[in-house]
Amino acid sequence: MKILQVLTYSKADTHWPTSQIAMLISAITLTILLASCASNQQLVAVKSAEPGSLLSDQWQTVSLGDHKMGYRHIRRELNSERINSTETLALTLSQPGTRDRKISTILSYQESINGKAISLSKTMTSETANHQMNAKVSGNTLVVTLKQDAKVEKYAIPEPFYLPEGLRLALLKHEPRDVPLTYYSWNFSTRSFDKISLTINAYTDSANSAYAWHIQKATAIGENSKTSDIFTDAHFYPLTERSHSNGEDVLFASCDRACATADFIPNTHVYRQLIQSPYRISDSALQGKIRYHLSGDFDLQPPTTYEQSVTISPEGTELVVCGNCGTESPPSDEDLNTALKDNYWLPAQNPIFKNLVAELLPDHDSDPSGQMQRLTRFVTRHMSDEPSYSGYATALEAFNSQQGDCTEHALLLATLARAANIPTRVVFGLAYNNERFLGRKYVFVPHAWVQAWTGSKWESFDSGLGDFTAGYIALGLSNGDQSDILKINEQLHKIRIASAIQIRRR
Incomplete structure (x- = not known):
């Protein structure tokens, strides 16, 4: 993957915005609680699954605007009466004047088969930044450990608080449909709870018969909110998501592994800032x-x-x-x-x-x-x-x-x-x-x-x-x-x- 450009480089270029990359990753990982499940075509029923069973395996392309950035791989397993969800986000970004840079973020969740939150973690790896943060639910408290300095922080958990399977089960039970579902999720980037509101609408457009629900998601950020549109099947397993952030859309589109991991020419995202x-x-x-x-x-x-x-x-x-x-x-x-x-x-x-x-x-x-x-x-x-x-x-x-x-x-x-x-x-x-x-x-x-x-x-x-x-x-x-x-x-x-x-x- 190469980009041929004629550039003038100087020491002044040290103010290349890492901040934008952090923003992009945050925008993408904020969508986890509805984008981390697989389509019903890949689903193995939890109740009938044997311990250690692979419940689902999903691949997605990730694009900013019209430009591919990388892929996301979501894997769900049943292990000892627990559902383990692991999401790997792999991005490749172009840096003018030098080689492309790769960033990997892994989000992991543990829940009971009834959707009760047990633990979650985030690991980010790049050439300059390597973070690992773990969080465990202890009663009404989320105990967060920052691995780099072994620092422990405790946060009171607001209700309702959901991880991926708990949210999906809550959506199945939610009535009436015309009333938004409001809940809280944990954001490792800000080390705080995000308040999220989901507006659920039946999908009626015949253009895509696989969609059953159109969910409009709003995440509160001060007086403003970050929004996205999620299209799911009848069991609330997402098929497509478009997250609106920083003036451009981040698109998650399901496809097979070969499609998701195929080579591409990365775009120079720093120009956007x-x-x-x-x-x-x-x-x-x-x-x-x-x-x-x-x-x-x-x-x-x-x-x-x-x-x-x-x-x-x-x-x-x-x-x-x-x-x-x-x-x-x-x-x-x-x-x-x-x-x-x-x-x-x-x-x-x-x-x-x-x-x-x-x-x-x-x-x-x-x-x-x-x-x-x-x-x-x-x-x-x-x-x-x-x-x-x-x-x-x-x-x-x-x-x-x-x-x-x-x-x-x-x-x-x-x-x-x-x-x-x-x-x-x-x-x-x-x-x-x-x-x-x-x-x-x-x-x-x-x-x-x-x-x-x-x-x-x-x-x-x-x-x-x-x-x-x-x-x-x-x-x-x-x-x-x-x-x-x-x-x-x-x-x-x-x-x-x-x-x-x-x-x-x-």
Whole structure:
């Protein structure tokens, strides 16, 4: 599988959006609770099956828009009075200027034959990110284990809570049909429960006689929702699903193994996240002050920071960006403590990072800004010049692999800073590129960088692109959690930069 392209590559390409890949995977895996069962033609009746029996084996192609991305394989077995469902999602993504990247995500579920949830797990594997998360139902509590650091988290389970077979059985029993079925499912990407509503309609179009039900699925995301259309047989085994996400449809279509796993030419999905600038912004303007006007029906409120002021009106969102344009209030002691905390994505208390910062930072240098500059230079040198956007890696994974893009740069830099007792936060937003990026000019690209509290202000540091300029637009602040970047990426396709005006001193 090859794509012949003429591209200009530069170090600036380190802001290739891993975030979009994470968003795509999240959008796909969110559909599991209705897409993980097989068609009735492959079904073996559970009650008549022998222990160890294969209940179903289903293959699907996965496409974004009109372009194939990979396949999904769903296998259901009966084992010791339990139904084990395993879904393998294999994606191949094109990365201009280098080889294609493969990402594998495996979701596993254990349920009783009556549909009672027992346990579930998620394993994601790529060149840069390898995550394993396990969850077990204990009474009314979901006990989640994050394998990388053996951290255990507990969550109260809302009712009703379903895994795949439990949901299918609930659909069979649900009456009346004109009332939506509402339930909760677990989302490993956000480590929270999604509230989902299913509207069930009889399928009456004679175009496909295999369909019996058309289910409209809505997953609540803040004040908005992610939607999909699912077409099932009479027993609520899905045959086709079209998930609406980020402005384009993800299509799951059942076929045989040969069809699902057949070779294809991967599409360069990162192009979909580029936002065109209304015109070229000069280098001198980037070193000064720029007023942006953002339009569109996006559901984001960009933060006011020391470097960015925000005004929201019915006409849109106005941002003014420069080195000292904002009027952000100083952080409280609680804010600073939060910005120092160790977490799954930023494991600042790991001895590897504690020992490293002791080597990198001289005892006599107590200036936080100077320390951040040293740490930034280290991350720039440590990470590979060839960016990789295959997954969303933790800071420890990024350090070990030395691979990634802007998100891995930002997570590693923020972790080192916290290990050095410098409060930091990860910024997700956009960065303007005045050079040719992926063959295109004058575009804003999804980007991540770090802001550190240097004693009097939150100051930006970026080991991927270099010094902060007025071309940086902050859309959200985070402690590095993947769920934060997913929420922002759901809105990117709705954002239009209507104007970018340099503000000159009089």
